[in-house]
Amino acid sequence: MSSPASGNPRPFAPRYPQLGTGPVPVTSAVDPAYFELERERIFRGMWINLILRDSELPEPGDYVVRHLEAQDATVLVVRGDDGRLRAFHNVCTHRGNQLAPQGAGHCAGFQCGFHGWTFDTRGRLVFVSDEQRFHALDKAALGLPPVHLDTWRGFVFVNLARRPAQSLEQAMSEFNADLKPYPFERMVLAGRYRYTVNANWKVTMNAFQESYHGAFVHKLSVGQCISPQDPYLAVQRIKLQENGNQSISVHLAPHAPSPAEKLAFDFGATFTQGGDATTAFPGTAQHEVRDWGFDLNIIFPYSRINVGAGWYYVDAFWPVAHDRTVYELAYYFPMPQRASEMISQEYSKIVLRDLSREDLATNEATHRSLRSGAIGQMVLSDQEIAVRHLYHTVAARCGRELAG
Ligand code: FES
Ligand SMILES: [Fe+2]
Structure with a gap:
């Protein structure tokens, strides 16, 4: 050499x-x-290394919230009750309130502090307060907006692009x-x-x-x-x-x-x-x-x-x-x-x-x-x-x- x-x-x-x-x-x-x-x-189209191992969220309901300033986004990473790790925009689908504060924790679901809409650990909308006053509400379509998540050797990455230009495996080259x-x-x-x-x-x-x-x-x-x-x-x-x-x-x-x-x-x-x-x-x-x-x-x-x-x-x-x-x-x-x-x-x-x-x-x-x-x-x-x-x-x- x-x-x-x-x-x-x-x-x-x-x-x-x-x-x-x-x-x-x-x-x-x-x-x-x-x-x-x-x-x-x-920044917006890249795979973002969250400086997080998937083993740091071992149990269903374990979650972290990260503000990503460069991408103008807040991401919620949570292990679902089916054991799968998923990422979502940390945004309530009612009127856009931030769902969980920055940090980490364990929960059975996420309740929005504004009007109480509640999402489960798979991101599904499971409770709407005073639901009968809404017009043709389709709860199944109002789950948390998903964010692409993948892991490389146990490191958790997310990608905010609607359709990432390449897979994480390709990005790691x-x-x-x-x-x-x-x-x-x-x-x-x-x-x-x-x-x-x-x-x-x-x-x-x-x-x-x-x-x-x-x-x-x-x-x-x-x-x-x-x-x-x-x-x-x-x-x-x-x-x-x-x-x-x-x-x-x-x-x-x-x-x-x-x-x-x-x-x-x-x-x-x-x-x-x-x-x-x-x-x-x-x-x-x-x-x-x-x-x-x-x-x-x-x-x-x-x-x-x-x-x-x-x-x-x-x-x-x-x-x-x-x-x-x-x-x-x-x-x-x-x-x-x-x-x-x-x-x-x-x-x-x-x-x-x-x-x-x-x-x-x-x-x-x-x-x-x-x-x-x-x-x-x-x-x-x-x-x-x-x-x-x-x-x-x-x-x-x-x-x-x-x-x-
Ligand atoms: S903005 Fe979340 S319940 Fe209204
Ligand atoms: Fe140095």
């Missing part, structure tokens, strides 16, 4: 000549009209071979964080798409994972898919553990430990990358399933407005069998949380600077080709030219 360490400092651009090498304009990150275009051409074998079912939800950031979703995500910043942004938190022979953490493996999906492998130098790491290493799988050569993790690039740490798998446009040796995390850069993003992060670890494993997992959680906060810390100032118009374009290294690829994919989907 060609990498800076093996002599070629710019191995990726020749593999993706269609992306060019010139500067990338910042317009799409700061222009409110561009955000509206993204809403229409990208090469991940069906590369990532699908990962043992997701061996791990359970261990924690979830959400942060609101005053920056465009692409600016926010860009800080998570390269490791060039590692030596600067993360020097205090994981500086021990950066070797002097590879001071800018030059990525060895990047795979960019035609449909916008990406896979980037991050490596971590072997290092003498800090006292906290030492404790965590002794007790279980740890975030900064990287891969153990004796443990094969199918669905990863563990065997393609020297000192492999983990893989970032970006599902276009704004969610990721990131996998390591014995842990994974799923995150999304939820677009809220052209200058606002909610970053959501959920961690999954094996169910701890001993208190010592819990200590190890807590350590990994905190490291990962701090790393994310460090990444997010640059976002707002960067967005403000781009908005000022002081620079009209970004100059990108070969190591930042995933950033370039994101802007190219967005421009192509929006029917816009991207100079560079």
